[in-house]
Amino acid sequence: MEHPEAQQAEAQGLGIGMVGYAFMGAAHSQGWRTAARVFDLPLRPAMAAICGRDPDAVRAAADKHGWAAAETDWRDLIARDDVQLVDVCTPGDSHAEIAIAALEAGKHVLCEKPLANSVAEAEAMADAARRARTRGQRAMVGFNYRRTPAIAQARRMVAGGRIGVLRHVRVTYLQDWIVDPEFPLVWRLRRELAGSGALGDLGAHIVDLAQYLAGERLVGVSALTETFVRDRPLPGAAGPGAAHSGAAARGPVTVDDAALFTGRLASGALASFEASRFAAGRKNSLRIELNGDHGSLAFDLERLNELSFHDHTVPAADSGFRRILVTEPDHPYLEAWWPPGHGLGYDHTFVHQARDMVAAIAAGTDPEPSFEDGLQVQRVLAAVEDSAEKNCVYTPVPA
Numbered sequence: 101m102e103h104p105e106a107q108q109a110e111a112q113g114l115g116i117g118m119v120g121y122a123f124m125g126a127a128h129s130q131g132w133r134t135a136a137r138v139f140d141l142p143l144r145p146a147m148a149a150i151c152g153r154d155p156d157a158v159r160a161a162a163d164k165h166g167w168a169a170a171e172t173d174w175r176d177l178i179a180r181d182d183v184q185l186v187d188v189c190t191p192g193d194s195h196a197e198i199a200i201a202a203l204e205a206g207k208h209v210l211c212e213k214p215l216a217n218s219v220a221e222a223e224a225m226a227d228a229a230r231r232a233r234t235r236g237q238r239a240m241v242g243f244n245y246r247r248t249p250a251i252a253q254a255r256r257m258v259a260g261g262r263i264g265v266l267r268h269v270r271v272t273y274l275q276d277w278i279v280d281p282e283f284p285l286v287w288r289l290r291r292e293l294a295g296s297g298a299l300g301d302l303g304a305h306i307v308d309l310a311q312y313l314a315g316e317r318l319v320g321v322s323a324l325t326e327t328f329v330r331d332r333p334l335p336g337a338a339g340p341g342a343a344h345s346g347a348a349a350r351g352p353v354t355v356d357d358a359a360l361f362t363g364r365l366a367s368g369a370l371a372s373f374e375a376s377r378f379a380a381g382r383k384n385s386l387r388i389e390l391n392g393d394h395g396s397l398a399f400d401l402e403r404l405n406e407l408s409f410h411d412h413t414v415p416a417a418d419s420g421f422r423r424i425l426v427t428e429p430d431h432p433y434l435e436a437w438w439p440p441g442h443g444l445g446y447d448h449t450f451v452h453q454a455r456d457m458v459a460a461i462a463a464g465t466d467p468e469p470s471f472e473d474g475l476q477v478q479r480v481l482a483a484v485e486d487s488a489e490k491n492c493v494y495t496p497v498p499a
């Protein structure tokens with residue numbers, strides 16, 4: 101299905117084709133729509149086509165999110181001459197097939213997190229990205245929270261020695277959307293589609309953030325995982341009458357509801373992680389604290405324009421956590437936005453993600469996090485599951 105605008109995609113610099121149009125599809129669309137209108141970009145993203153299996157739904161998504169055309173088969177999207185970058189926003193079970201096909205078709209690729217549903221898939225994707233890189237193609241994983249200005253500022257401060265030698269990283273990512281046992285068995289609760297539960301969905305983010313902020317990798321973990329509600333109504337089967345009649349068809353939850361794990365970083369610093377979908381009252385609560393011998397940094401996604409910093413080198417009478425309002429022009433990404441004090445939001449991380457991907461393609465550099473970085477996160481997640489299966493035994497993360 102073509103619109104006259106589709107021909108414009110070729111003329112506008114970098115044709116984008118996106119597979120998937122749910123929550124992440126909407127968030128990424130915001131990024132592609134906005135990046136070149138806020139940042140001075142050497143290439144202008146052109147939203148050439150969006151892809152989804154349901155023809156009516158994907159046509160509606162194209163109209164709603166500003167895509168010039170709609171496709172119902174990702175293979176057709178990849179084959180389009182007006183698409184130079186494929187953005188994979190589908191459930192994890194299709195990341196490898198689509199991303200590898202796109203790389204082998206000569207496209208750049210942005211792939212949502214986690215990179216894949218298994219280490220083997222992630223290894224194949226990283227291999228394909230390495231081969232594509234020799235052809236000048238770029239690949240990146242969508243760990244968008246790195247692109248929160250306060251998180252990027254925290255990275256600058258850690259790298260600049262403001263907290264000294266790192267001793268602890270403490271990260272929690274808590275949601276509560278499936279506390280109700282009658283919440284239906286959606287794709288995120290089925291291993292064959294999602295790969296894992298809170299671990300891969302939320303845990304992937306906090307593993308990536310811990311390693312990004314620390315500037316080093318995890319070398320081993322000890323973990324517990326749990327599935328609190330083991331069967332749920334199938335989508336469409338739930339409803340007021342169904343539970344009473346007992347007639348609702350139900351299916352097994354085959355992923356974790358929560359994962360708690362500790363980890364050792366390469367320098368010997370210790371880390372603790374909590375990823376749960378059963379933290380009642382926590383909607384999308386991502387909190388991070390780093391402690392070094394010269395100071396500490398703390399971040400709360402619910403106050404995402406702020407960073408708390410404690411300078412341990414000043415006299416105790418003057419020290420303590422102080423708030424840095426991350427809205428100054430020399431804070432990461434902020435030069436392009438509003439005057440100091442006018443904060444940003446969750447969706448701005450996707451605008452920054454699109455900006456960084458386009459800038460790397462134009463500069464011929466490798467965007468981060470790479471598929472190799474995504475593979476390493478996948479190895480940590482696999483070590484977490486191995487440790488949990490062995491009742492929390494310390495499990496090395498393969499290099």
Ligand code: SOE
Binds near residue numbers: 123275301384
């Ligand atoms: C659901 O847990 C979800 O949409 C995650 O998949 C996203 O990565 C996170 O940013 C928001 O919550």
